């Protein structure tokens with residue numbers, strides 16, 4: 547029937563249109579940690595002495611045990627937390643955007659995604675806002691129905707659209723795949739790979755890490771260490787450490 551043109555082809559949510567806008571370059575160092583010491587209280591340090599830089603070519607996956615300090619590191623990068631000692635230096639023109647699940651709590655669920663974006667970014671034309679949401683695969687009625695009727699995955703898309711509208715040069719992604727299906731995760735990976743900014747990703751999703759990370763940083767024992775290899779090698783290392791090696 548479909549081939550004969552008697553019924554319309556069934557189309558899925560257009561997952562493949564995830565797209566970040568290219569932002570251009572800033573000269574390094576863009577984000578520099580120098581002798582950073584941090585703890586929520588001085589007697590319980592999360593980091594003893596961090597020295598590293600992240601720039602717009604960086605594609606870092608941050609891994610490590612629960613509670614080691616991965617989310618804390620992202621907050622030190624954005625400036626939400628300040629070191630007890632040492633310095634985090636950000637380029638004057640650096641725009642950082644951080645994705646985390648708690649952003650969903652910010653959404654006004656009685657509003658539509660379109661009205662929400664117009665309220666958040668006043669002075670922009672409706673067509674522009676529609677396009678900016680559409681870029682993350684939320685199209686048609688999904689843009690104008692109350693967000694409480696959207697799936698968690700669709701709400702994640704609104705959050706991505708909201709973050710991307712600020713045109714960050716650096717994306718910090720804290721567990722971005724929690725509500726996304728595999729196709730959408732692949733679409734996110736593709737979008738990140740096509741984009742020209744810097745990225746630090748905290749994720750337990752080795753599949754995503756494998757697609758987008760060029761460096762693996764391990765967060766453990768109050769410090770950050772670069773893993774000499776890819777994420778599959780790190781996964782094997784974890785398996786052998788826990789005695790699960792084949």
Ligand SMILES: Nc1ncnc2c1ncn2[C@@H]1O[C@H](COP(=O)(O)OP(=O)(O)OP(=O)(O)O)[C@@H](O)[C@H]1O
Pocket residue numbers: 586592610611612613614615616617618619
């Ligand atoms: N606001 C806070 N006040 C005090 N301690 C905190 C605060 N936030 C986090 N912690 C503690 O700091 C440590 C590091 O937390 P963080 O969330 O950075 O770890 P994580 O590596 O991201 O963990 P996970 O993988 O479980 O998300 C944990 O022991 C956590 O309990």
